[in-house]
Amino acid sequence: NAGVTQTPKFQVLKTGQSMTLQCAQDMNHNSMYWYRQDPGMGLRLIYYSASEGTTDKGEVPNGYNVSRLNKREFSLRLESAAPSQTSVYFCASSGGARDPFFGPGTRLTVL
Amino acid sequence: QKEVEQDPGPLSVPEGAIVSLNCTYSNSAFQYFMWYRQYSRKGPELLMYTYSSGNKEDGRFTAQVDKSSKYISLFIRDSQPSDSATYLCAMSDVGNQFYFGTGTSLTVIP
Numbered sequence: 576n577a578g579v580t581q582t583p584k585f586q587v588l589k590t591g592q593s594m595t596l597q598c599a600q601d602m603n604h605n606s607m608y609w610y611r612q613d614p615g616m617g618l619r620l621i622y623y624s625a626s627e628g629t630t631d632k633g634e635v636p637n638g639y640n641v642s643r644l645n646k647r648e649f650s651l652r653l654e655s656a657a658p659s660q661t662s663v664y665f666c667a668s669s670g671g672a673r674d675p676f677f678g679p680g681t682r683l684t685v686l
Numbered sequence: 687q688k689e690v691e692q693d694p695g696p697l698s699v700p701e702g703a704i705v706s707l708n709c710t711y712s713n714s715a716f717q718y719f720m721w722y723r724q725y726s727r728k729g730p731e732l733l734m735y736t737y738s739s740g741n742k743e744d745g746r747f748t749a750q751v752d753k754s755s756k757y758i759s760l761f762i763r764d765s766q767p768s769d770s771a772t773y774l775c776a777m778s779d780v781g782n783q784f785y786f787g788t789g790t791s792l793t794v795i796p
Contacts, residue, residue, distance in 0.1 A: 579729075606782050608784075615694070615788065616788065617692075617774070617786050617787060617788035617789060618730075618774070618786040620783065620784075623782060623783065625782045633783075665729055665730070669782075669784075673718045673720070673735060673737075673778065674718075674720055674732050674735045675776075675784055676732065677722075677729040677730045677731070678729055679728065679729045680727075680728070680729050682727075
């Protein structure tokens with residue numbers, strides 16, 4: 576039982592490059608989330624998906640797009656990376672309005 | 687004003703001390719309250735979950751919720767060096783969004 580998995584673990588991009596962060600969960604959860612974590616800012620919600628086929632913006636959606644590919648997978652895409660997107664990205668999933676489970680994170684640096 | 691406020695610390699205590707971590711919140715609709723522990727360069731892991739008001743105990747950890755004061759606490763008894771981490775509070779209403787504190791950094795000195 577892997578829980579929530581994220582790939583890649585680390586990534587370095589140049590300004591303007593694009594990339595997709597992948598997330599998968601095996602807990603049959605309906606809801607999935609993408610957060611970014613920056614020093615002193617805590618966890619900020621980028622996008623979430625309450626169920627397969629739906630996505631909604633969170634607190635900081637600008638510069639990102641998401642796809643809920645199926646119930647298990649939720650990807651986050653940076654179309655044109657900027658240095659301000661340097662951060663640690665966490666995917667999480669939840670079975671309801673309680674205790675989301677987090678993945679191990681992706682450390683992204685944009686030069 | 688942020689939905690959830692948490693003192694960032696850092697907090698440094700000697701081994702064996704009782705640690706008290708706290709969060710306040712503004713939204714009276716919050717019903718689910720969680721505490722996460724995050725080790726350096728790792729993802730947050732769920733430590734305690736509480737529904738509505740009251741206390742919940744799990745080993746050395748006790749979570750307390752006071753909805754009338756909009757205040758939640760996590761107590762760690764007999765603190766150990768392995769408890770050194772950042773502790774995040776989180777809460778939600780009946781919807782699909784979670785609201786996190788910024789985290790309190792704790793160091794337990796042997």
